Amino acid sequence: QRNIAVMTSGGDAPGMNANVRAVIRTAIFRGSRAFAIYEGYTGLVRGGPEYIREMHWHDVRGWLAEGGTNIGTARCKEFRERAGRLQACFNLISAGIDALVVCGGDGSLTGADLFRAEWPSLVEELASSGKISADQATQYATLNICGTVGSIDNDMASTDATIGAYSSLARICQAIDYIDATANSHQRAFVVEVMGRHCGWLALMAGIATNADYIFIPEKPASKKDWEDHMCGIVGKHRKRGKRKTIVIVAEGAISNDLKPITCKDVLKVLVDRLGLDTRITTLGHVQRGGTAVAYDRILATRQGVAAVDAVLAGNADTPSPMIAVAENKIVSRPLVDAVRLTKQVAEAIENRDFAKAISLRDAEFNE
């Protein structure tokens, strides 16, 4: 029998509840005890019965479809420091937990991977300072950690889809459908800002799914002159053909190749000045995170929750921590450390405007 804990961390995403539910119920079904760590790494660092609670089958009843995360999430500065992770190690051992499933984005999984790598030295330090007994040090010599990826941005390397991305996409499409009606009525243009700092997946997919006229994503920068001419050419052509509305989608991380962000205001100004369009801006903001999880996310989160428990039950100290992914519709397990490294490399390449490198890293991943 194992004592398996689950937590959610970083930005909330629809489907996290379904993931937590699946982890808890699978753990119980396999004969283990299940625990939830409340409020992300903050709960891990603070510890105690307020934050680390045993969960029973009925505790997660009704969680499958619910958006957000019922066990809370947080951004936790203390966990970034070794002292915070030492305390977290102590709290887990005190609660008798020997396996941890973390559902979060790349930041959370980076933290999880670091925690796993450090674990033996943390245990040693706790034992030598007398905070835990020698028996406890032996019993908790390793911690099985498994990551599941919850993120609306779909920005994690090594997985085709992250939990929450399709729900967020559905919400964006719904919002743009609403905007379409009013845009069409008044022959207006709307510039819609969607989330995605390093990753244009939401903007790109929403563009396809809503028949947007033009999109801006971080991965495809252009000079100011080029994007202005290109966008005005396309939007102007659509208008000449009789289209009564214009939708331009801007990912929040969109940039031009002179290192400047492309903002909705920049786009509005061009549509007004050059095409004379009556133009409005809609920033979707946190609406994109809300609401129930779409069927795809419920299913993905459930399948991944089952796989995560099975991975920690099968895991041993020699194998690197797994991250549960989906590749070509199959639930697979990938080394967490590789996924984290690759995600960071792509984000850094985009931040440094080295798009050729970002694209080749992504291509290499897909050609694996």
Ligand code: ADP
């Ligand atoms: P996300 O998981 O959605 O990418 P963040 O990047 O904010 O969100 O990470 C969530 C939390 O994970 C942080 O507040 C911090 O506690 C932890 N974390 C992130 N990066 C690290 C790191 N390099 N080392 C330790 N902990 C980290």
